[in-house]
Amino acid sequence: MDFTAYLKERIALVDQALDQYLPAEEKRPQSIHTAMRYSIFAGGKRVRPVLMLAACETVGGKLEAALPAACAMEMIHTYSLIHDDLPAMDDDDFRRGRPTNHKVFGEAIAILAGDGLLTEAFKLLSDPRINGDIPAATRLAVISEIATCAGTFGMVGGQVVDMESEGKPEMDLPTVQYIHTHKTGALIKAAVVAGALLGGADEQGLAAIRRYGEAAGLAFQIADDILDIEGTTEEIGKDAGSDEARGKATYPAVMGLAAAKQEAQAMMDDAFAALVPFGGAADPLRNIARYIVERKN
Amino acid sequence: MDFTAYLKERIALVDQALDQYLPAEEKRPQSIHTAMRYSIFAGGKRVRPVLMLAACETVGGKLEAALPAACAMEMIHTYSLIHDDLPAMDDDDFRRGRPTNHKVFGEAIAILAGDGLLTEAFKLLSDPRINGDIPAATRLAVISEIATCAGTFGMVGGQVVDMESEGKPEMDLPTVQYIHTHKTGALIKAAVVAGALLGGADEQGLAAIRRYGEAAGLAFQIADDILDIEGTTEEIGKDAGSDEARGKATYPAVMGLAAAKQEAQAMMDDAFAALVPFGGAADPLRNIARYIVERKN
Numbered sequence: 001m002d003f004t005a006y007l008k009e010r011i012a013l014v015d016q017a018l019d020q021y022l023p024a025e026e027k028r029p030q031s032i033h034t035a036m037r038y039s040i041f042a043g044g045k046r047v048r049p050v051l052m053l054a055a056c057e058t059v060g061g062k063l064e065a066a067l068p069a070a071c072a073m074e075m076i077h078t079y080s081l082i083h084d085d086l087p088a089m090d091d092d093d094f095r096r097g098r099p100t101n102h103k104v105f106g107e108a109i110a111i112l113a114g115d116g117l118l119t120e121a122f123k124l125l126s127d128p129r130i131n132g133d134i135p136a137a138t139r140l141a142v143i144s145e146i147a148t149c150a151g152t153f154g155m156v157g158g159q160v161v162d163m164e165s166e167g168k169p170e171m172d173l174p175t176v177q178y179i180h181t182h183k184t185g186a187l188i189k190a191a192v193v194a195g196a197l198l199g200g201a202d203e204q205g206l207a208a209i210r211r212y213g214e215a216a217g218l219a220f221q222i223a224d225d226i227l228d229i230e231g232t233t234e235e236i237g238k239d240a241g242s243d244e245a246r247g248k249a250t251y252p253a254v255m256g257l258a259a260a261k262q263e264a265q266a267m268m269d270d271a272f273a274a275l276v277p278f279g280g281a282a283d284p285l286r287n288i289a290r291y292i293v294e295r296k297n
Numbered sequence: 298m299d300f301t302a303y304l305k306e307r308i309a310l311v312d313q314a315l316d317q318y319l320p321a322e323e324k325r326p327q328s329i330h331t332a333m334r335y336s337i338f339a340g341g342k343r344v345r346p347v348l349m350l351a352a353c354e355t356v357g358g359k360l361e362a363a364l365p366a367a368c369a370m371e372m373i374h375t376y377s378l379i380h381d382d383l384p385a386m387d388d389d390d391f392r393r394g395r396p397t398n399h400k401v402f403g404e405a406i407a408i409l410a411g412d413g414l415l416t417e418a419f420k421l422l423s424d425p426r427i428n429g430d431i432p433a434a435t436r437l438a439v440i441s442e443i444a445t446c447a448g449t450f451g452m453v454g455g456q457v458v459d460m461e462s463e464g465k466p467e468m469d470l471p472t473v474q475y476i477h478t479h480k481t482g483a484l485i486k487a488a489v490v491a492g493a494l495l496g497g498a499d500e501q502g503l504a505a506i507r508r509y510g511e512a513a514g515l516a517f518q519i520a521d522d523i524l525d526i527e528g529t530t531e532e533i534g535k536d537a538g539s540d541e542a543r544g545k546a547t548y549p550a551v552m553g554l555a556a557a558k559q560e561a562q563a564m565m566d567d568a569f570a571a572l573v574p575f576g577g578a579a580d581p582l583r584n585i586a587r588y589i590v591e592r593k594n
Contacts, residue, residue, distance in 0.1 A: 023449055023450070028454070031457060032449050088403075108385045111383065111408065115411070115453055116448060116453045122440060125440075126444060127441060139433075140425070144425060157326050161326050
């Protein structure tokens, strides 16, 4: 497959759907809708939506079935970035090379834009006018999976522990593992599991996709840690080496760069092993995993 | 009915269910669960949950059907208070006479505690282990109603316009109406509509409950405006007269105190008119409306 063309097409599809599902800027209150759209359309790689669509198709579903949920997932991801960047949290002025939401719209609107995106995600997931032909029980299961992975036992919990361990003198592998599997991994797992549910996966297929998601999610975050060391500021759109400067809990910090690279590869191998039963149908998921780990930004 | 005893019993029921549904404090990450529980158990009046249970019973349902959703509603209400109190928003140090979440746990945890509560609400609403006997389509409709009323076309939108109009020299009635019907009214309407849905209301019953919710929600907020002027600091648990000091958009500010009281009464009359078809079964909803408008805190 021509993965570059595939990715470009999928990103365009997701962007178009996001534009359709997000409240229009001219709708009252305009300021909040403008702020929400600013961060949604700030050049994200759409990793989670693309993964969800691919998981849906891998188990034999049609991508249209997963497109609204894929957009909801990107809204949740974006809300988490807006809140993480706030002065009280990571205090970042730039994200993907552009000023962060609170730098443009102020802190109050940034907090509310995050709240609005999180709420909008669940509104979209439950909207009776969208995806009405998917069984209500399936849609409910998707909401449950996503809410669980986004909450305090998932993404929010990972952010809490990440913050609390910042700058601590001794970092240990279990803590870094906890942070990575929760802060980033949980939402990536939720993306592929939701895609598989919407694609009508059976129990075995769902378990395989879940294993893929867990492994790929961890590989993604380790790759991010490595990129922070090896990438240039220009490539990654934020200050290179910022994790180390802050004393962030990362894989290279606790096990060294070489071992971290090995670990990312081991996770990739596990992700690939999980996909064996799907044969060629899983090629997009294989390519996305490779892209995630080998990307330069 | 002995409304005082009824209210006390219902509040105890909601508190017990909230304790059951919220993540335990000792679960990792403890800090966030402690912060979430701090604000949930900070002496709230449980107006929204009590309204939801009463609406469910008014249309002939059993209150158990609405108890989890009632707790979810209180989580959403509490998240909105935590975020509203933040320094970047209303910058309040006290709420119900106790230090606000960010004063106790810091801003970062307060933001995340709000995010966690909002997410937990949708997790609870979709949890397959809870309320499994309610039709999935009904549960989906409840999620849709709540998400819509909590988002940028509801509560979040109301907070945005409230913030943006603070201190503006000329305040007009349409703006104050927008703020009140969105910031407070939307969630109160969602509470009773969700209760009616979970109680199995027919279309006519649902419409009547919706009308009640809209009128009672507005009456509630006008009463709040009046209380800010007439109540003592001790009674209301925050500085009396703080709305006026801040140049907040309120009913008394745009139409005077006497007219605001008349408007609250007119809304009450409309709420009562909506309940006529239910006869005596709606007595709890009548009493709650009266309590809302006549309360001293």
